[in-house]
Amino acid sequence: MSVTTLHRPTHRDALGLLETAFGGGRLVTVFGRCTVEYDGRASSSLGPGDRLIICKPDGTILVHTDEKRKPVNWQPPGCTHRVSVREGRLRIRSERSAPEERLDVDFERIEQVSAYEVTDRSDLTLTGSEEDLRQRILDDPALIEPGFVPVATERETTAGPVDVFGADADDRPVVVELKRRRVGPSAASQLQRYVDALDEEFPGEYVRGILVAPSVTDRAAALLEERGLGFVALDPVGEDGDGSGSDSNRSGGSGGDDSESDDSESGTVDGA
Amino acid sequence: MSVTTLHRPTHRDALGLLETAFGGGRLVTVFGRCTVEYDGRASSSLGPGDRLIICKPDGTILVHTDEKRKPVNWQPPGCTHRVSVREGRLRIRSERSAPEERLDVDFERIEQVSAYEVTDRSDLTLTGSEEDLRQRILDDPALIEPGFVPVATERETTAGPVDVFGADADDRPVVVELKRRRVGPSAASQLQRYVDALDEEFPGEYVRGILVAPSVTDRAAALLEERGLGFVALDPVGEDGDGSGSDSNRSGGSGGDDSESDDSESGTVDGA
DNA sequence: ACGTCGATTTCGAGG
DNA sequence: CCTCGAAGTCGACGT
Known part of the structure; x- marks a missing residue:
């Protein structure tokens, strides 16, 4: 039963x-x-x-x-x-x-x-996570900027693990913090924290920090600016080729429609 | 039905x-x-x-x-x-x-x-939140330190709203960030963010930052130390009088037992 | 266990 | 709507 x-x-x-x-x-x-x-x-x-x-x-x-x-x-x-x-x-x-x-x-x-009695062997597959964003960047590091070379992921620092650690075209250390969606001040702080930690690790070198996300809030943008941190607009899924690695803040729209016709009877409830 | x-x-x-x-x-x-x-x-x-x-x-x-x-x-x-x-x-x-x-x-x-058919008019009452911690401090500001005077809650800054803003015995600006439970690096960053913002608001004055939580992780403690930020160990509920406003990290145990005897039959399942 | 961080976070408050 | 931060966050992964 x-x-x-x-x-x-x-x-x-x-x-x-x-x-x-x-x-x-x-x-x-x-x-x-x-x-x-x-x-x-x-x-x-x-x-x-x-x-x-x-x-x-x-x-x-x-x-x-x-x-x-x-x-x-x-x-x-x-x-x-x-x-x-x-x-x-x-x-x-x-x-x-x-x-x-x-x-x-x-x-x-x-x-x-x-x-x-529950039987469920299936696993959920999910796309659009931060992990997907990371993979996207590792597959094409130029999405960050021309000449960017990833060196390590989850690299440990005294302030915690850094999403992507790498070097720019001038061989300067670069910290990349990834977010799958629009970010606020906390993400800027998190990136700053990692940059500070790596600054101590690389005395005399200028450590760059780059935030990668679909978009940022005004306040977060101001914090990034204030701290000399960079921003690259990028979605976890590459719906359209957006490879400009500059300081432009723009929101990423979420598209992808596939239509399907309705059928027979149908009951509906509208949320409150 | x-x-x-x-x-x-x-x-x-x-x-x-x-x-x-x-x-x-x-x-x-x-x-x-x-x-x-x-x-x-x-x-x-x-x-x-x-x-x-x-x-x-x-x-x-x-x-x-x-x-x-x-x-x-x-x-x-x-x-x-x-x-x-x-x-x-x-x-x-x-x-x-x-x-x-x-x-x-x-x-x-x-x-x-x-x-x-659901009917539910009852509201949940919850204690032990950050709000309770705030109230506890407003009721007895000396829990932060002798001479501390709260001036505002949720005070706006360019970096976001500060939990408690006040002044110490020497009339220096104090930012207090509250957490209901043991905190990690992000809380230290958050506090730092507010201190930075208020530093700009009070040029020439030294703005103090104090994190209030039951305890901190080692890494968070290191970040606070590095930044000259203070820490006060305090629980949202005052199970025992803990009014020492110093840099001691200790975890707060959660007590409160009320015994009740079992009765008749009883079925049990142990999680995994 | 504890630490650290992501999440289709959810949720509420305030602008 | 958007922004911001709390949450009994949960959950995963690492040490």
Whole structure:
């Protein structure tokens, strides 16, 4: 049986299913009226309401309301789930140590419990990451500027690992910091930090810093300017050949359409 | 009816329920064998497997596998869901513009569909945030150091807003950057950024920078030292009176136990 | 374990 | 809208 579901179960029946499901490595959903208490890195309290709780066999627990992408409460993988019934409430408790954290979901009423048998061997493939941007630059270093030669990636410095370390046409050390999307002040600071560190490593040499991203905010641009840092506008995916390695800030549009016709009936919901 | 569930429905029946549920502002879960394609800020592809899909009335869609806290694929609130059946597959498509993004979940087989009526008026209360740390300091500025006087919070600078701006006993400008937990190099950079900005605002004056956090990493401590920045060890919650305003790095333990005895039966699952 | 940083980060606040 | 920074961030990879 791939799915087991109880509709409006007694707490005792729900507890039985939950025990079996937890023991059998199943994914579980519980829907009902509950309160949630959390204590650990922070503390939180959530009054009564109807929510969807998801318990994963890896120890994850999620409490979802009807809004937002993030669970209102949760526990990360590696936790231990326990179920108990007392004083007319069904409690799911999730705990872990290091750090010491506990989440209690107390159900006053359970509308539905389901236990799913999950099989999923597929891995996600994703493109458009910073890693893709790095590969793009290693494949064609001139995208940074003519004469740029990459020497190392993730090169360690006292301030942390540098995305791409290399040399320019005049053999000066160059630090390249990559960002897959438009950047703000923090990216400029990060680059500055690496340049400072390498300045100490290469006394007497002028260490250049170049930020590579689709675009920068005004404030970030000002910081870069102030610090004598360079900027190269580049997308992680090379939709169109943009190889001008200069100090121009422009935003990269995200294109790529492929049309597909609709079919038969269709239901729609518009987000809030 | 608070919950409507179909077990192993035909695609047509599932589509009917989904349309009704989407139209009625319900939270929906679908479990079955599916593939997922995403294109937008990045692009991803996920081969066939059994997954739990959650569609929220605010336009959120989540694709969860049996592992991890984060969905393997998703779409944020504000998207539009559409359902269709074609060539033996049921497709849930979620789209938005600004940015242009699309997520397609194609079901080959549906084990279960449920539509939940969610009512949740309760708000989450959370303690232990950076805001709590700030309040703690405003209540007792001497926690920073004797003679410290807060002047403004979120004070704007050319480098961004400063958490707490004030003056020390000698009336020198002080920038305070708050972090609710142990910090790394980025926090030191952030503070440095603000100090630099205020240095320009107060020519001729020495602007001090102080990082307030439970603790710092070695590298962050080195960066602070290098830059002449101060550090005060402080937790967002004042579990024990720690008012020493000095350069000691120590990690803050998270306490607070309240014991509760177990009861009746109990099922357990250990994370991986 | 801890450190460091990326992320389709998400999220909220403010301009 | 955009900018900016927090987050119980999570997660991966390294030491």
